[in-house]
Amino acid sequence: MTRIKLLYYSFFVQTFWNYHTMASIGACYLLDKLLKSDEIPKSIRLRLIIFFNGHPYLVPYAISAVGKEIKDETNPEKINRFIDSVVGMLGAIGDQYYWNGVKPVFLLIPCLSVLIFQDVLLIYIIISISFVSYNFIQINERIKGIVLGSEFGFAVVSKIRLVKERWGYQYFAKISFLIILIFSIVAFIKYVESYPYIIFAILFIAWGLVSSRRGNSYKYLAFSFITYCIMEFIL
């Protein structure tokens, strides 16, 4: 029951997100729900409030580990050092795995299905499966974080590192790349009726490629719009 409650409160990790202390209030709120307020040493509470950030799905690992160490009456200085060290790792690993891997795959599969299939019912089924699967993965990660954090304490760091060993960490981004490639090719075949369209489609993909390579530069976006205006003029 406590775990279900904690899972619920883990959804508030990014509440009151601000540019000064980032996700500190949400993290502190989760710790408050994990332990009674008077159980949390003032120095740890203050350390959490001063600055805390991390990927929202991985934050429960760190906070429940902190909760475990507080219960074990570990030296608050050590706990504060743990918080300092874990912040960067939570962001780096979580962002790469979820924002660059899991999320694109589970968004691109329904996008591709819309382009390929005509049957609306099939598309709804694919969208529903994708929606449920993504949420299953992220909720599972939160529960895992709560369980492993409260079991391993400081040693949870090694468990967070294990995210990098997952199959998806290495392959989801590759799958996304392939889906987009298929998406582009299918879009060519399906929507392009005559050779001027093919030329402009290639040009738009090229501008997109260059734009992303240069970091979404406004200059390349402007060039693309000029190409678009020419297309409007010619076609």
Add this chain to the structure above:
Amino acid sequence: MGNMELGVVLGATCQLIYLSYIPVGGANIPDNHIAANLTTIILGTLPVSLDLVGKFLPVIILLSIFFMYLTKLERKISTGIMIRVPYEDIIIRKLIQKSFLIHLLIFLPSIYGVFFFMDFVKNDIISIEFYSGFNFFLFAIFFASGSLLMRFFKRGFGK
């Protein structure tokens, strides 16, 4: 809503554009969810066509940028509060309540305002002649695809 198919096509296109925007790391990004949902509700009774989706894509992009700035405003207000409050005296529960209140006060009126404005100008947007919806649809799809391909090629392949 009357037309789920329109929602699916509009949603899929917006997700593709959104993915090509999304940075890996914390940053403000255009809020395509609210914009696409609002547009689908407003266009719900119209028959789906790529021309219609394309005609509304520029509007959706503008709306999502507008909602991105609203998120930024919300975060700036939170930052302002955080700077002023002495950390030792913070009552977390109250800040969380305040956060919900700020969010509702900013977003609810904005969503309703945008909804009524969009509903009012819907027919004007549909009747616009200076760009073709289908062409813009193609532009958005291929540009986003190109951008995404490069992003995954650049940083996406595993460790």
